Amino acid sequence: MAAGILGDTDTVYPLSLRLAGRLAVVVGGGPVAVRRVAGLRTADADVLVVAPELSPSLADLAARGLISARQRSYQITDLEGAWLVLACTSRAEVNEAVAADADMMRLWCVRADDGGASAAWVPAVGRAGGATVAVNADRNPRRAAALRDACMAAVEAMPRDESAQDGAAGRPQAGGPGWVSIVGGGPGDPGLITVAGLERLRSADVVVTDRLAPLGLLAGLPPDVEVIDAAKVPAGPGMRQENINRLLVEHARAGRSVVRLKGGDPFVFGRGREEADACQAAGVPCDVVPGVTSAVSVPAAAGIPVTHRGLSQGFTVVTGHAGSDDARSTVDWAALAASRTTLVLLMAVEHAAGIAEALIAAGMPAETPAACVADGWSGQQRVVTAALADLAPAMKEADISNPAVLIIGETARYAERSNR
Numbered sequence: 001m002a003a004g005i006l007g008d009t010d011t012v013y014p015l016s017l018r019l020a021g022r023l024a025v026v027v028g029g030g031p032v033a034v035r036r037v038a039g040l041r042t043a044d045a046d047v048l049v050v051a052p053e054l055s056p057s058l059a060d061l062a063a064r065g066l067i068s069a070r071q072r073s074y075q076i077t078d079l080e081g082a083w084l085v086l087a088c089t090s091r092a093e094v095n096e097a098v099a100a101d102a103d104m105m106r107l108w109c110v111r112a113d114d115g116g117a118s119a120a121w122v123p124a125v126g127r128a129g130g131a132t133v134a135v136n137a138d139r140n141p142r143r144a145a146a147l148r149d150a151c152m153a154a155v156e157a158m159p160r161d162e163s164a165q166d167g168a169a170g171r172p173q174a175g176g177p178g179w180v181s182i183v184g185g186g187p188g189d190p191g192l193i194t195v196a197g198l199e200r201l202r203s204a205d206v207v208v209t210d211r212l213a214p215l216g217l218l219a220g221l222p223p224d225v226e227v228i229d230a231a232k233v234p235a236g237p238g239m240r241q242e243n244i245n246r247l248l249v250e251h252a253r254a255g256r257s258v259v260r261l262k263g264g265d266p267f268v269f270g271r272g273r274e275e276a277d278a279c280q281a282a283g284v285p286c287d288v289v290p291g292v293t294s295a296v297s298v299p300a301a302a303g304i305p306v307t308h309r310g311l312s313q314g315f316t317v318v319t320g321h322a323g324s325d326d327a328r329s330t331v332d333w334a335a336l337a338a339s340r341t342t343l344v345l346l347m348a349v350e351h352a353a354g355i356a357e358a359l360i361a362a363g364m365p366a367e368t369p370a371a372c373v374a375d376g377w378s379g380q381q382r383v384v385t386a387a388l389a390d391l392a393p394a395m396k397e398a399d400i401s402n403p404a405v406l407i408i409g410e411t412a413r414y415a416e417r418s419n420r
């Protein structure tokens with residue numbers, strides 16, 4: 001899909017280029033070149049940058065062999081073998097010379113500095129669900145970007161059935177091969193899912209959710225999307241998890257697009273690997289979209305960095321769900337006490353007192369700063385701070401319940417009610 005909104009040049013000929021493996025030459029090494037190179041790399045083009053000075057990100061790409069670079073002034077021979085030329089130096093006379101050479105060689109050249117003198121333009125581009133929107137607007141890039149955003153909103157809002165009729169959606173049809181995507185939804189705020197995660201959600205026929213998944217996102221789903229609460233899947237003859245695995249596989253086998261929406265990241269205490277294994281064992285196509293884990297983002301919701309220069313050179317994430325004196329716990333609390341890293345404890349509300357005791361017994365100072373952040377990123381977020389020895393009583397007094405993250409270490413000093 002392409003939308004073209006042309007101003008004084010109604011004769012422009014919109015075209016989408018497949019540049020994979022083809023040489024595109026970028027003359028210039030500044031900020032405009034950085035953006036152009038990024039776009040060309042998305043298109044899989046072979047990129048050659050020619051400039052006496054390269055901005056650090058271009059130098060880095062060249063050092064890693066991801067683009068070629070000639071660090072000197074432009075020469076006409078640089079255009080040999082090119083399919084496309086982008087003149088984006090800050091000097092008009094250089095851009096003009098590049099454009100003239102390209103014209104002579106019958107190469108398409110985009111001039112960044114002078115749209116009027118340019119043989120070709122780069123439109124504002126947006127992509128979603130297999131559709132590409134490209135907008136030119138009167139050589140006004142801001143207007144083009146605004147129109148592109150408006151078009152994208154329309155693409156994203158288009159009812160799924162309509163886009164399926166266009167054949168543009170790339171979604172499996174009922175009866176076709178289904179798939180499962182195990183998506184990390186972040187810590188609860190609908191804004192903290194990834195773009196890839198949101199895209200999967202938008203193309204789902206079935207969404208299997210968890211209690212801690214960002215349920216606010218479900219409100220925006222079309223009414224025909226089936227939402228299944230995993231907590232309500234009966235345990236039946238086997239474990240609940242086995243039945244969830246079976247459910248994912250069965251829906252996918254029936255040709256449906258299945259999103260398994262989880263809180264945080266699927267691979268951090270999320271059983272994501274078990275679900276992916278079940279899909280793979282059943283031959284169901286499956287992918288995993290990482291998420292923003294609560295282990296890092298919930299402390300951040302209270303202004304607490306898990307590392308901080310001069311205070312903490314690392315962090316350790318552990319579950320407290322088995323308790324420090326429980327035979328099922330394989331965590332070496334004494335080693336953690338000596339680790340000098342920030343300790344981030346998940347599922348630890350119930351055993352907070354025992355854990356603090358074990359850490360102190362192992363030599364961690366009782367006055368080590370500590371914090372507890374409950375219901376992070378929600379309107380009910382609560383933050384409790386105390387010295388390590390006093391944390392559990394303070395949590396009790398504040399009537400803290402799950403879900404909550406405990407942070408033990410110097411960076412917990414930064415705790416504030418909210419950083420929002």
Ligand code: SAH
Binds near residue numbers: 375376403405
């Ligand atoms: N996969 C998830 C963690 C699942 S374990 C992730 O990466 O975030 C569940 C635990 O995560 C909870 O007991 C709690 O410790 C923590 N948690 C998840 N979301 C939370 C939130 N919004 N606020 C506080 N703690 C949260």
